[in-house]
Amino acid sequence: MAKAARAAQAWKAYREVTRPGTPGLGARLRAIPRLVGSVLNGSYPGMGRGKLAMLGLGVLYMISPVDVIPEFLMLIGVVDDFGVFLWLMGSLLGESGRYVEWERNHVRVLPS
Template identity: 45%
Template structure:
């Protein structure tokens, strides 16, 4: 891999992280669609449904990717580059944090849409959950 292609790859990664977060925060839908706060509040329920296997759209690979990004952000091993590189050392953490935040908000939006339309079986009768 050449230095130019590595730089282009990092730039593409930063652009994708910014774009994902921007779309997640500024998405304007029809009236009644969830906003960023409602999507953020849905994250624990989404994680629980994904853990139990009742939410089929969030696979184990995607959950593992989210957990790896979170581990990267809180890992004390990454503190050494920040101590020496200051702003540049924090740049990689900022890109990962933006991607993780945007990806979680987009996934929460998809989860809330699924939850509105997913049938719930009560006493043998399928009902649609409108909560």
């Protein structure tokens, strides 16, 4: 991913999280476990299992000691991890924000 594309993706994620009226960063992060559960049990129609699997692979890539471009190649090895990190955070924050909005509109209020 080119530098400009990574910067644009980071800026887009920042604008999404800070846009007035949208869920904040904390709400989005807290929603991620609920999002995963809802995708897995099929109750959230906004995201498929395939995309969830891709996000999972991104997480595994970030924590894995095996790397496509090893860190010992100095800057190049760090740049690929950073690109995956930006994609992962942008995707997770965007999806979790949409999920929080979906929850707000679809959670039934139980009678008292």
